[in-house]
Amino acid sequence: MSLGGGAGGATILDLHSGAISVGTKFADVRVLAQKNGITELFSYEDLKLYRSIKNRIQVEIEKRWKISPGKLKLTKPTFFSRMTGKPPTTVHDEYWHVHTDTEQYDRFHYTSLLYLNTYSTDFKGGRFMFDTPGLNHTVHPKAGRVSIFTSGTENPHHVERVTSGTRYAITIPFTCDPDFAIGDPQFSN
Numbered sequence: 001m002s003l004g005g006g007a008g009g010a011t012i013l014d015l016h017s018g019a020i021s022v023g024t025k026f027a028d029v030r031v032l033a034q035k036n037g038i039t040e041l042f043s044y045e046d047l048k049l050y051r052s053i054k055n056r057i058q059v060e061i062e063k064r065w066k067i068s069p070g071k072l073k074l075t076k077p078t079f080f081s082r083m084t085g086k087p088p089t090t091v092h093d094e095y096w097h098v099h100t101d102t103e104q105y106d107r108f109h110y111t112s113l114l115y116l117n118t119y120s121t122d123f124k125g126g127r128f129m130f131d132t133p134g135l136n137h138t139v140h141p142k143a144g145r146v147s148i149f150t151s152g153t154e155n156p157h158h159v160e161r162v163t164s165g166t167r168y169a170i171t172i173p174f175t176c177d178p179d180f181a182i183g184d185p186q187f188s189n
């Protein structure tokens with residue numbers, strides 16, 4: 001994430017395409033790394049840890065929603081997000097609007113979020129809010145906490161605007177449609 005930075009409050013690093021927010025556009029993080037003399041974006045151990053976490057989340061989704069093993073697949077985009085209180089410069093920086101994930105990514109059937117730091121300690125604001133009519137729930141991000149939910153219209157949600165500090169998370173989505181299945185991210189040196 002240090003190689004990029006959105007002009008507004010949101011920065012995204014897509015683990016499959018290598019796209020990273022830079023200003024109001026996206027750039028290839030591999031090209032940026034090469035220009036900066038960085039030879040390894042992710043170590044073998046980093047990718048091994050990612051796979052282990054992804055596999056544990058996948059098994060939990062299969063158990064919770066009674067999905068036959070092998071039917072649930074990773075889909076894209078799988079991405080790191082960094083959110084700050086910086087004023088937005090594009091519509092993509094406005095992460096606090098209510099939405100459903102299938103509005104943006106029709107391939108998502110299940111969304112998982114792994115929080116990488118902690119609400120109230122590392123940042124203020126940035127809580128994850130489910131906006132189901134008559135039944136609102138708030139998730140307080142905590143380093144290591146995983147939130148899993150179905151991605152459709154049954155789960156409208158938003159992220160509360162970050163007011164101070166920086167919020168980090170990784171989104172790992174899954175699909176039951178084999179046409180949208182992808183493999184784990186690969187970063188070669």
